[in-house]
Each structure stands twice: as C-alpha cells, then as structure tokens.
Amino acid sequence: MDRVVLKGITWDHSRGIVPLQAAAQRFSERHSDVAVLWEKRSLQDFADYSIEKLTESYDLLIIDHPWAGSASVTKCVLPLNEYLPEEFLKTLQAHSVGASHDSYAYDGRQWALAIDAATPVASMRPDLLAQQEVPAPQTWEEVMAIAEKGKAAAPAIPIDLLMNFYTFCQAHGGGLFENGEVINTMTGVAALNTMKAFYSLLDHRFFSMNPIAVAETMSQSDDYWYCPFAYGYSNYSRRHYSRQLLIYADVAAFNGKSLQTTLGGTGIAVSAYSSHPSVAVDFAQFVCTPEWQGTEYILTGGQPGYDFGYDDMVNNRVCNGFFKNTRSTLEKAYVRPRYHGYLHFQDAGGFYIQEYLKGNIPSPQTVLTKLNTLYSESLKPEAIL
Secondary structure, eight states, X not given: OOOEEEEEEEESSHHHHXXXXXXXXXXXXXXXXXXXXEEEEOHHHHHHSOHHHHTTTOSEEEEOGGGHHHHHHHOOBOOGGGTSOHHHHHHHHHTBSTTTTGGGEETTEEOOEEEEOOOEEEEEOHHHHHHTTOOOOOBHHHHHHHHHTTOBOOOOSHHHHHHHHHHHHHHTTOOSSBTTBSSOHHHHHHHHHHHHHHHTTSOGGGGGOOHHHHHHHHHHOSSOOEEXXXXXXXXXXXXXXXXXXXXXXXXXXXXXXXXXXXXXOEEEEEBTTOXXXXXXXXXXXXXXXXXXXXXXXXXXXXXOSBGGGTTOHHHHHHTTTHHHHHHHHHHTOBOOOOSTTHHHHHHHHHHHHHHHHHTSSOOHHHHHHHHHHHHHHHTOGGGTO
C-alpha cells in the first residue's frame, strides 16, 4: 500500500506551526502509512491570500472564522459535521472556549474545528512595573496614565485597529452591523475619538506592528511596560522563549465595565479537493481530541480552542497562568460577521481608521462614511469577488 501524504498550510509563528508538527509526528507514529507535512505563510499572507486557491493545493488548512460564510458558498472545504461523530462534535461544543467552536459553524454546517483560541488581552512586563511601583492597570484611566508616560504599546496595523474599533464601539454602547450601517454616527465618533486619545500617545512605529511584533518588542527590550490589548501569545509567557517574560491578564475596565475584545484564533479545515479526505478528517479529529488539546497541544506552544487543559496546573505553570489569567476576556469575546463578502470589508476597513489616527483624515465622520460604503459593497459579493 502506498504511503498517504497530506499537505497542510498554517501561519508562521511558533504558536501556529509547532503544535501541528508535533501532532503530525505523533499521528504518523500511530499510522505508519501516513505522513502529514505542514507548511507556513506569514501572518499577513494568512489574512490576505485566497483560501479558495489554497484548497486546490493543500489537504488541511488553518483558517480564520470570518471565512465560514464564504466556505458555505464556495464549498471548497468539507462540512465536518457530515464526517465526524455527532457525540464528538457535541463534546467539542460543550468545551468551547467562548464562541470559538460555534464561530466555524455557518448555515447549519461545521466548516472547521477551533484548533486555536485568541482575543486581545492585556500583557505587561511585571518587572518594569514593579521597578516604577506602578500597579497593573485595572481601569482605562490607569492605562492612559501609562500611555502618557510613553510606556504603553499596542499593535496599530489596520486589521488590529479595526478589531479595536469594534471593541470601543461596544464600550460606548453601540450595536455593530445593524440597520444597514457599521455603527451609528454618535457611537462611532465616540469610539474613534477614544482611540485617537490613546494612539496619539504611542510611538508611531506601532502603526507598522502586528501583535507578534509588539510582543517581541516588549519582551526583547525594556522600553514598554504595558499593552492594553493585543491578541495573546502564551509563548511569550513561557520561560526562555524570549529575553524577558510577558505576563498576560484580562483587559481593563472602561467606564466600569471590562472591554469586550474581538475573537480571533484559528480553525482546522479539510479541503474538498483532497485526494485523501477521510485521512485528513481523521487528523483533524486527532488534534482536537480532549487528550491532545489538553496536554501536548498546549505544551508544544498552542492555545486550544477547547478548554480541556485550561485549568490544568501544569499547563498554567508552564505559561505563568496565561490560560487562567485571560479566560474571562476570551469567554465573552465578540464574534465578527461571517457572511460571504465580509472579508472585503475587513481587508480594507482598518486603513481608514489608521489614516484618521495618523491625522491624514481629519474627520471621524469621513471614516464612518468610508466604512459604511465598504460595508454596503461587501453585502454584494458577486460584485467584488
């Protein structure tokens, strides 16, 4: 019998590829006639490159949940509910961290399993805060006080600004993507002005940094004490991963209520064009089993979308409490729209927010008009895709 070779594509970070390589090694040890080979692409390519194209070349794909609506239209990945045992899926759903599992369900089908969970959470250098006798911020006012000292960091590339715009719209009491607009004008203006007050205090180099770059900067230098929100990476809270440890925590309160950040993470999907769909589904199931997610997946650098290992003392000791410290924020994270066409809006929307924060667009109302135009276009995917 010829050996089955599966190809997978994931994103280029220790959190994204190492746990999958470890799972592939163990899967092959248990199935000697199967090899699972993982390739990686940059975080930007992960956001930009067409999943539909990738399904033509790869059996297994790590995807972002806003693509679920497109999957339901293009059918280029398998509906896993038709291939996996119902009891297994029920177990995963019951142990989902927040909305991670359901975020990959759309139009009555499960297009991926939540292999990874993340949302913007706070991170800090406790050693530097202690030196300055500054407590970890609990309120937005305390965050701003650190920013005013020039010691706050935050990712500010367009996609992260858009995710944080959603956060501040909700913090100001608005509902997103209702009544034919992204957000009502009064709430949107308030959100943008709150963001501008904060980002105007940050070094402009953060406008070119994603969450990984911010974590690297905070852990490799002593320039910054605190980041109020960036997608969490437990790797940086593990000893010897970087020069200095980052400790992660739930986000601060804004007007007396914790900020609601925007769900990220990734899911594992199986290409509809795979020559070995049953084997690929078997691997997806293996890497999401409670036994693997709760132990080896975490210990090899992962952040599971299921909570099997979140309360484990060993896992939390390895990560200096990462899972316990951030779970509250993750459990209530906002799920982005997932309709076919939404990614057109997401890909471009953050640019206008960044231009406003840089001072290149003078009016917040202009930003909202641009966002609403993009939103309207995205509802007509046949015209843009």
